[in-house]
Amino acid sequence: MGDAADEPPVLLAVAQGVATITLNRPAHGNGWTAALSRAYAAALEGATRDPAVRAVVLTGAGRAFSVGGDAGGLGAVAEQGAAAPLAATPYWLPLASPKPVIAAVNGACFGIGMQQALCCDIRIASDDAKFSTAYARRGLVAEYGMSWLLPRLVGTGNAMDLLLSARLVRAEEAGRIGLVNRVVPAADLLAEATDYARQLATQCSPGAMAAIKRQCLRDLTTDFPTSYATAEALLQDAFAGDDFREGMRSWQAQRPPAFPPLPAGHGMIPPWDDDAFMTGEQP
Known part of the structure; x- marks a missing residue:
């Protein structure tokens, strides 16, 4: 080099x-x-x-x-x-x-x-x-x-x-x-x-990491009640998601998880873009 x-x-x-x-x-x-x-x-x-x-x-x-x-x-x-x-x-x-x-x-x-x-x-x-x-x-x-x-x-x-x-x-x-x-x-x-x-890369859900990163950055400029309410809404979606099922099944079976990747072409999402933050979709 x-x-x-x-x-x-x-x-x-x-x-x-x-x-x-x-x-x-x-x-x-x-x-x-x-x-x-x-x-x-x-x-x-x-x-x-x-x-x-x-x-x-x-x-x-x-x-x-x-x-x-x-x-x-x-x-x-x-x-x-x-x-x-x-x-x-x-x-x-x-x-x-x-x-x-x-x-x-x-x-x-x-x-x-x-x-x-x-x-x-x-x-x-x-x-x-x-x-x-x-x-x-x-x-x-x-x-x-x-x-x-x-x-x-x-x-x-x-x-x-x-x-x-x-x-x-x-x-x-x-x-x-x-x-x-x-x-x-x-x-x-x-x-x-x-x-x-x-x-x-091997142990954590890409979808969960993306959501957590957006939460932490966005919540730096909001208040606790807003952060709490946002987390509640996101948590309900997570409970119903495939990643949560895979996380539980792999944990119970004592095997490495097989979380899916983020969709191909998934690009940047500014954490202060509220609509993209809540949906995970690119602006």
Whole structure:
């Protein structure tokens, strides 16, 4: 893997129900460019629509997850005083995938790279991972929803600290404050993340995981009575569904479950789209 002209900026591999998406500009720390942004969005949408994929792992080639915006591109923006969007697709795209997305964070995870990691459902970091919001030290604001995401993960005080200071946060602290779910030895990172994703792919209902993901994200902006009422309605549908019957039968028979995949072509569903949320249908 490398940054040669014939190398794609993003790699996609599918095996045993897990899609592994690798940011592939290792010579530049997987710095974010328009080409990488488009390729990442295409890979994630492709994995979302592929019924063979039940979980996604996102990682970076080489020694970094992503150092953030490409230095050359940021330098040009600083001179011009404005930037065009790097991709037509929104930067919250992982949140809209009905499939679990696990970030395997290796090395540096800065700026837009950190924002993308926060949009994943689970973050597993190597013990040499390091994080920085970076924005305040470049004269920028909290980008692309990070001021919404970060306080919900680490609390307002920690979020203010990380955003205002843009200081470096090492893996141990990241685990302690809840920025990542767990920290593992660097040599084991991809294997640990893939093993976790494979457990989801083989043991959990794709339909149930999609519904739970939408519930958790949507309920961040609603009240408890609304959340409770929505769960009651969804639960009645689940009780009548094939997945519940298979879950019970496999549990009683002490065998692996055989849950069906999401329908082929099933695409992104923004969790704040109420109609799509309740029906599971794409807007």
